[in-house]
Amino acid sequence: MQRRLSTWLLLAPAGLWFAVMLVLPLCFVVVFSFGEREAAGGYVPAFTLAQYANLPSRGTAFLNTLTLAPFGTVLALLIAYPLAYFLAMRADPKWRTLLLILVIVPFWTSILIRSYAWIFILGGQGLPAVIAWLGFGSVRLINTPFAVMTGIVYGYLPLMVLPVYVSLERLDKRLLEAAADLGAPPLRSFLQVTLPLSLPGVATGCMLVFILLMGEFLIPAMLGGGKVFFIGNALVDLFLQSRNWAFGAAVAVTLVLIMLVTVSLYMWLMRRMGGVRDDVALM
Amino acid sequence: MRLYALAVYLFLYLPIAVIAVFSFNAGRHASQFTGFSVQWYGKALSNPFVTEALWTSFVVALSSALIASVFGTMAALALQGMKGRVRMVADALIYVAVMVPGIVIGIATLIALVTLFGWINPLLARLAPEGQAPQLAMGYGSLIAAHALFSMSLVIIILRARLAGMDRSLMEASADLYAPPFATFWQVTLPLIFPGILAGFLLSFTFSFDDFIIAFFVAGSETTLPIYVFSSIRRGVTPEINAIGTMVLAVSLILLVAAQLTLRRGIKTGAQ
Numbered sequence: 001m002q003r004r005l006s007t008w009l010l011l012a013p014a015g016l017w018f019a020v021m022l023v024l025p026l027c028f029v030v031v032f033s034f035g036e037r038e039a040a041g042g043y044v045p046a047f048t049l050a051q052y053a054n055l056p057s058r059g060t061a062f063l064n065t066l067t068l069a070p071f072g073t074v075l076a077l078l079i080a081y082p083l084a085y086f087l088a089m090r091a092d093p094k095w096r097t098l099l100l101i102l103v104i105v106p107f108w109t110s111i112l113i114r115s116y117a118w119i120f121i122l123g124g125q126g127l128p129a130v131i132a133w134l135g136f137g138s139v140r141l142i143n144t145p146f147a148v149m150t151g152i153v154y155g156y157l158p159l160m161v162l163p164v165y166v167s168l169e170r171l172d173k174r175l176l177e178a179a180a181d182l183g184a185p186p187l188r189s190f191l192q193v194t195l196p197l198s199l200p201g202v203a204t205g206c207m208l209v210f211i212l213l214m215g216e217f218l219i220p221a222m223l224g225g226g227k228v229f230f231i232g233n234a235l236v237d238l239f240l241q242s243r244n245w246a247f248g249a250a251v252a253v254t255l256v257l258i259m260l261v262t263v264s265l266y267m268w269l270m271r272r273m274g275g276v277r278d279d280v281a282l283m
Numbered sequence: 284m285r286l287y288a289l290a291v292y293l294f295l296y297l298p299i300a301v302i303a304v305f306s307f308n309a310g311r312h313a314s315q316f317t318g319f320s321v322q323w324y325g326k327a328l329s330n331p332f333v334t335e336a337l338w339t340s341f342v343v344a345l346s347s348a349l350i351a352s353v354f355g356t357m358a359a360l361a362l363q364g365m366k367g368r369v370r371m372v373a374d375a376l377i378y379v380a381v382m383v384p385g386i387v388i389g390i391a392t393l394i395a396l397v398t399l400f401g402w403i404n405p406l407l408a409r410l411a412p413e414g415q416a417p418q419l420a421m422g423y424g425s426l427i428a429a430h431a432l433f434s435m436s437l438v439i440i441i442l443r444a445r446l447a448g449m450d451r452s453l454m455e456a457s458a459d460l461y462a463p464p465f466a467t468f469w470q471v472t473l474p475l476i477f478p479g480i481l482a483g484f485l486l487s488f489t490f491s492f493d494d495f496i497i498a499f500f501v502a503g504s505e506t507t508l509p510i511y512v513f514s515s516i517r518r519g520v521t522p523e524i525n526a527i528g529t530m531v532l533a534v535s536l537i538l539l540v541a542a543q544l545t546l547r548r549g550i551k552t553g554a555q
Binding site: 006007008010011013014015017018020021022023024025026028029032043079082083085086087090091097099101102103105106108109110111112113114116117118119120121123125154157158211212214215216217218222232235236239240245248249252255256259263 | 284285287288291292294295296297298299301302305315353354355357358360361362365369373376379380382383384385386387388390391392393394395396398428429431432435439464486489490493495496499500509512513516520524525528531532535536539540543547
């Protein structure tokens with residue numbers, strides 16, 4: 001009895017925090033999404049589906065996000081996989097931990113400052129100046145979808161490398177020896193042994209990156225120059241500029257629903273692959 | 284393969300290096316290096332807007348990290364070895380807190396707190412004598428509370444992994460030797476999990492210090508350093524921002540390395 005009481009006392013502060021700062025706010029968003037907009041901006045209680053019916057007016061933001069986010073995810077995977085493979089299979093074990101830490105560290109530093117660095121690099125006096133100097137004419141890099149994509153891949157690469165690395169590292173190396181002993185050339189043993197066994201890590205990485213990309217605001221805002229509009233940019237606009245809270249809430253609920261569908265799809269895939277979902281340690 | 288890895292590491296670190304190098308640029312123009320100077324650091328640190336934003340960020344990061352470490356550790360201890368419905372709800376909440384994008388958390392917190400304050404403030408005004416009623420508003424409180432939520436999840440996740448890998452026989456031995464539960468906690472459990480708590484604290488501090496998107500919504504009239512930087516960038520690229528950016532990156536890098544070292548050292552001593 002005493003033990004149960006102490007357990008509840010230990011849980012109480014965190015429980016209260018999660019209730020007031022997470023559950024309650026998310027409930028508010030759902031309630032607001034069925035409300036109406038006050039003329040001066042703000043919210044009037046109501047029960048209407050008008051906000052959801054109005055979603056197509058922000059169709060471009062949804063379309064941009066739903067095309068650029070998967071594209072960015074795939075691009076990040078293509079760049080991350082060989083690096084994860086190198087770290088798990090080829091790198092000197094003495095250096096492996098350090099190399100891994102070097103991948104993780106940027107993820108924890110300010111994405112704001114790191115995106116700013118790309119403004120600097122892709123801006124008129126950066127890379128384009130170098131290209132012009134080399135005699136390839138003038139190109140415009142900043143405020144283009146290309147710049148946004150560069151920022152996205154740059155920002156989310158660590159999140160993709162890690163899960164792929166974990167699944168490759170855990171792979172039973174004796175399987176590869178067996179494949180070699182049976183005369184499989186390296187490419188074949190990669191395609192038939194390594195790749196299939198690393199798919200759970202690939203799925204985890206893709207899910208993580210895709211979900212976080214769905215809510216991205218900073219990278220398109222800073223590198224897209226207001227031309228490449230994501231759902232996140234629409235949300236900032238609706239809440240902080242036009243103060244249309246009810247419609248903004250409907251956009252936010254839709255965004256979370258898309259993410260829930262993604263996660264469910266991922267869980268279903270994992271169960272079919274028979275992989276165990278393991279928590280990827282980000283530290 | 285090696286070359287490829289090297290190229291990816293360059294891709295990851297070159298932008299950071301560029302900012303750092305140009306923060307020492309003597310010239311006014313951000314993109315042409317004209318000589319070495321630390322003048323922009325001096326200019327940045329004597330700008331009252333910058334120092335004020337830095338102070339706000341520091342207070343918020345320290346408070347939210349402290350709250351998260353204490354309450355998160357308590358929750359992780361309570362959840363240790365727990366099964367059943369409470370555990371399931373707790374796991375789901377932690378998962379949601381980490382996975383829902385910051386922008387949605389920011390929006391949700393904004394509308395919830397503004398609405399709640401709208402209900403509570405008239406009540407306070409009626410309770411207190413004329414003109415002395417405290418007014419609740421977005422600011423330090425909402426910033427700290429919102430950052431502490433994410434950080435608490437972080438601390439719980441880190442400690443859960445640690446507690447799961449811990450040798451329970453030590454705590455059982457302590458209980459067998461008639462140590463009261465508190466003594467067991469103070470002399471056995473706490474020293475074992477302390478590296479995890481410290482790492483969680485450092486990560487929480489880093490998260491809060493660097494966070495832009497949640498703060499953007501819940502800061503009210505306060506300005507944190509990332510908010511200041513964001514609004515300055517809109518007015519153009521300046522060497523001053525390079526200097527601020529380099530300092531921000533340096534702070535997070537130092538804290539991250541410290542967190543990594545405590546975690547790894549902790550694992551070694553824990554194994555002995």
